[in-house]
Amino acid sequence: MVELATNIFDAPGSEPATAALKAESRHLNFHYGAFHALKDISLPVHDHSITALIGPSGCGKSTFLRCFNRMHDLYPGNRYQGEIVLYPDNVDILAPSVDPIEVRMRISMVFQKPNPFPKSIFENVAYGLKVRGITQRDLVETKVEQALRGAALWNEVKDRLNELAGNLSGGQQQRLCIARALAIDPELILFDEPTSALDPIATASIEELMLELKEQVAILIVTHNMQQAARVSDHTAFLYMGEVIEFNDTKKLFTMPDKKQTEDYITGRFG
Amino acid sequence: MTKPMTTDVNATNRPAAGHRLVRRRGRQLRERFIEGLLFLAAASSVAITFAIVAILVSESLPLFKEVSLLDFLTDRQWTPLFDDAHFGIMTLIAGTATTTAVALLVAIPLGTVIAIYLSEFASHRLRETVKPILELLGAVPTVVFGYFALLVVTPLLQKIYPDLPGFNMLSAGLVMGVMIIPYVSSVSEDAMRAVPMHLREGSYAMGATRLQTAIRVVMPAAFSGLAAAYILGISRAVGETMIVAIAAGMQPNFTLNPLEPAATISAFIVQVCLGDLPHDSLGYKTIFAAGLTLMLFTLVFNILGYWLRKRFREIY
Numbered sequence: 001m002v003e004l005a006t007n008i009f010d011a012p013g014s015e016p017a018t019a020a021l022k023a024e025s026r027h028l029n030f031h032y033g034a035f036h037a038l039k040d041i042s043l044p045v046h047d048h049s050i051t052a053l054i055g056p057s058g059c060g061k062s063t064f065l066r067c068f069n070r071m072h073d074l075y076p077g078n079r080y081q082g083e084i085v086l087y088p089d090n091v092d093i094l095a096p097s098v099d100p101i102e103v104r105m106r107i108s109m110v111f112q113k114p115n116p117f118p119k120s121i122f123e124n125v126a127y128g129l130k131v132r133g134i135t136q137r138d139l140v141e142t143k144v145e146q147a148l149r150g151a152a153l154w155n156e157v158k159d160r161l162n163e164l165a166g167n168l169s170g171g172q173q174q175r176l177c178i179a180r181a182l183a184i185d186p187e188l189i190l191f192d193e194p195t196s197a198l199d200p201i202a203t204a205s206i207e208e209l210m211l212e213l214k215e216q217v218a219i220l221i222v223t224h225n226m227q228q229a230a231r232v233s234d235h236t237a238f239l240y241m242g243e244v245i246e247f248n249d250t251k252k253l254f255t256m257p258d259k260k261q262t263e264d265y266i267t268g269r270f271g
Numbered sequence: 272m273t274k275p276m277t278t279d280v281n282a283t284n285r286p287a288a289g290h291r292l293v294r295r296r297g298r299q300l301r302e303r304f305i306e307g308l309l310f311l312a313a314a315s316s317v318a319i320t321f322a323i324v325a326i327l328v329s330e331s332l333p334l335f336k337e338v339s340l341l342d343f344l345t346d347r348q349w350t351p352l353f354d355d356a357h358f359g360i361m362t363l364i365a366g367t368a369t370t371t372a373v374a375l376l377v378a379i380p381l382g383t384v385i386a387i388y389l390s391e392f393a394s395h396r397l398r399e400t401v402k403p404i405l406e407l408l409g410a411v412p413t414v415v416f417g418y419f420a421l422l423v424v425t426p427l428l429q430k431i432y433p434d435l436p437g438f439n440m441l442s443a444g445l446v447m448g449v450m451i452i453p454y455v456s457s458v459s460e461d462a463m464r465a466v467p468m469h470l471r472e473g474s475y476a477m478g479a480t481r482l483q484t485a486i487r488v489v490m491p492a493a494f495s496g497l498a499a500a501y502i503l504g505i506s507r508a509v510g511e512t513m514i515v516a517i518a519a520g521m522q523p524n525f526t527l528n529p530l531e532p533a534a535t536i537s538a539f540i541v542q543v544c545l546g547d548l549p550h551d552s553l554g555y556k557t558i559f560a561a562g563l564t565l566m567l568f569t570l571v572f573n574i575l576g577y578w579l580r581k582r583f584r585e586i587y
Contacts, residue, residue, distance in 0.1 A: 069476055076394070105478040115473040118492045127487070131479040180477065 021087050022047040022188050022218035023068065028082035028094075030063055030072070037063045039242045040082070044235075045188065047087075050210060050219040052233035052250065054226055056265070060242040061222045065190050068093075068220065069107045070100035086188075105132065108181035109190040113197050114173035116165035116180075121157050124165045124176055128184035143183050151179035152209055171202025178209065189213065191221040195228065207232050226266055230254045238262045327566060330559035334358070337553060343560070349523035349539070351557040352548075358557065360564055362525040366440065366533035367568075370515050371508040373444025373529050374451055378504050381448075382455025383497070389456070390463040391485040402457070409453040417517030420446035425518065438520030438532035447514045455504045462496020463489050495580045502576030506569050512537035536565045 023045040030038035038060050045051050045068075053061040063072075070093070072078040083092040086106075093103045108128070116124050123130075125144040134140060144161075148154040153175045157168070165176055174194060181189055191210070195203040210219055210232050223229050229236050230250060237247040238261075246253060246262045257263045335343070338358045346359025385405070389398050425442040429435045435442075466489050474484040490497065512535075520532030521542045534542070540558045548555045 071472065071476065074472070074475060101478050101480060104476055109476040111469055111473060111476075113469055115469045117470065117473065117488050118494075127474070127479075128477040131474075131477060131483045131487070177473070180473075184477065 020047050021045065023084060023086050023093075025064070025067070026083045026085065028064070028067065028080070028084060030060075030067060030081070031079040032063075033077040037242050038067070041239075041242075041244050043237050043244060043247055045218055045220050046235060047218045048214055048216075049234040050214050050221060050232050052229035052236045053220070053222045053239060054224075054229050054236060054265075055239035055245075057224075059239040061239050062192055063242075064239065065192055065220060065222050068188065068190055069104045069109050070094070071109070073100045105184065106186060107188045107190065108184060108186040109192065110174070110177050110181050110194045112193040114170060114177050116168070116173050116176050119165060120162045121165050121168070121176060122161040125179045125183050127180060132184070144179075147179040147183035148176075150182045150213070151175045152205065152212075153179055169202075171198050171205060174198060174202065174206060175209065178206070178213075182213075186217060188218045188220065191219060191223075193222050193224055196224060203228075226254075238265060240265070324566070327559050327563040331556060331563050334553065334556040334560050347525045349525075349534075352543075352546075352554045356553065358560075359525070360536075360561065362523045363534060363536045363539050363561060364564070365525055365527055366515075366519070366523070367509055367535040367537070367565075369440045369527050369529050369533065370444040370447060370511075370519060370535055371505065373441060374448035374508040374511075375501075375504060377445055377448025378451035378455050378508075379501055382452045382500070382504065383459055385452065385456040386459035386463055386500075387485050387490075390460045391481055391489060402460070405453045406457060407453075409450065411450070413450065413511065413513035414517070416446050416450050417443075417514040420514055420518035432530070435530055436520075436532050438518065439530055440515075440519045440533055441529040443515045443518035444529060446518065447508055447511050450511070450514065451504045451507050454507055455500050458500035458503060459493070459497050462493040462500065465496065466492040495582075498579040499576050502572050502579070506572050509568050509572070510537060510565065512541055516541045536561050540565075 021044050025041050025043050028038055028041040029036070041060075041064060043051075043064075053064060055061050066072055067080060067084060072080070080094045082094070084094050085091065086093050086103075091098065093107075117127060119127070122144055125147050126140050129140050129143055134143075145154060145158075148157060153172060156172060157163075157176075165173065168176060174197075178189075178194075195206050198206065207228065210221070213219060214234075221229075221233065233250045235247065236250045236253045238245045238253065238257075238259075240261060246257060246259045248258065253262060254266055257266065263269075343358050343360055345361070346357050347362065348357035348359050349362035350357045389401060393401065420442045421438075424446055425435065425437060425439065428439075428442055463485075470488055470492055471484055474488040479487070515535045516538040519535065519538065521534045521538050522532055523539065524531055524533035526533060540561055543554060543558045
């Protein structure tokens with residue numbers, strides 16, 4: 001796998017024309033207690049593009065995603081080895097000296113199941129600002145509106161910002177969670193199977209939204225749905241049993257994969 | 272199977288019901304019997320509650336023939352056993368309200384903070400060690416708490432405030448608050464731990480700290496459970512008898528000042544029950560009126576708790 005990673009970085013010509021790197025994992029290993037969940041993963045995350053992680057259940061794609069905002073720090077017995085370097089700072093965000101809260105201030109996340117807080121729509125979007133100590137009413141209001149517009153939700157909720165977020169439909173709740181993630185001006189947004197709990201129409205609107213968002217931010221998305229990865233992403237990594245089997249330009253990976261295992265997976269022969 | 276004809280044909284072709292498929296009279300009777308028994312068990316608790324209310328009402332009615340309801344609610348003295356008898360229940364309610372307020376000022380903040388700590392900060396091992404110990408606090412007999420208030424806490428308070436009388440509501444209320452802490456913290460903690468992890472993760476992912484997550488996300492999500500915990504604490508404090516009877520004095524005293532002695536509703540009932548009053552005397556009837564008042568209070572809090580739980584229930 002080390003070889004594969006080196007190939008990616010050494011031969012930019014084989015890459016699609018993209019902007020600079022936003023982040024990059026280098027020889028990342030991760031353990032849940034005694035379980036070795038991620039094995040020597042080296043992957044780039046390009047800025048202003050969508051990187052998809054695919055693979056069968058339990059392959060480690062969500063585990064990998066959750067390394068980027070140090071979510072694993074919340075539970076005892078988890079251990080990281082290796083680095084995730086965030087650009088342009090060129091800092092290893094897994095280093096013990098790095099404050100995970102500072103990391104989460106810059107890298108936000110959207111979860112599998114919409115998880116709005118038991119607060120009003122407005123308060124949900126303003127949450128990230130409030131925990132940062134931003135209280136100026138007009139600034140917060142501007143940011144909330146911007147974020148809701150960015151998440152294509154403003155027109156639907158502008159007249160009921162004070163209603164409980166739980167009253168929204170599933171698709172609206174997920175867009176609210178995206179607005180919440182957007183309100184803090186993140187540099188990278190992590191999507192953990194964001195549409196698996198949604199119907200096809202809501203899914204389509206989230207996908208459309210992601211394509212708009214990549215103009216501003218880098219996106220890393222875990223998805224079970226290979227069509228989704230093919231539709232929205234620029235790069236795709238196929239993970240299996242905690243290892244990267246193949247990382248490639250999405251078009252190439254889904255049409256002419258380099259590895260036999262990738263081909264078997266995307267054609268449905270296993271997994 | 273569109274025509275009934277077909278059904279009939281099928282029915283005749285079907286083999287006769289085997290011996291094992293025939294309804295068994297014996298089993299049916301047994302089921303009925305068990306069902307009846309279970310119904311009786313459930314009905315008995317309801318019946319007892321209604322019987323208590325009926326007795327409280329019927330026994331206190333004679334009192335209201337001699338004392339008008341207006342006097343009962345507005346008179347500022349409660350001296351049912353004196354020659355110059357006054358029946359102002361507000362005097363006892365003031366005592367109950369004061370001791371309850373002091374107790375809640377201790378139990379709600381401390382109980383909530385303990386619940387936040389145990390649910391959001393403590394490690395699994397620490398939580399499993401501390402919780403049973405804390406619950407032991409609720410297992411201390413209230414009579415012990417009462418003497419603790421009278422013989423330990425009051426002298427301590429008198430060192431700070433020398434004019435404090437030997438019987439006072441402050442000391443009783445403080446100790447009662449300590450007694451209620453485990454009720455509040457235990458129910459609050461259960462409510463907070465029932466908040467699903469994905470809500471907390473959502474908050475952490477926004478860059479919130481543990482305390483921010485606990486206060487801004489977990490507590491609002493657990494609101495109905497917290498409200499239930501507080502109501503439970505209030506009900507305990509309102510009905511608590513032994514501590515206030517021992518440490519707060521038993522003289523009815525129309526005051527909201529915790530530094531004074533006073534009788535609560537429950538303490539008065541104890542006092543009268545222990546005395547030897549003739550059964551049909553007016554003084555004897557007052558304890559039913561007092562009991563009815565106490566019951567109305569706890570009923571109101573229970574209904575409030577029920578309403579809060581329904582109104583603010585979070586569906587995860």
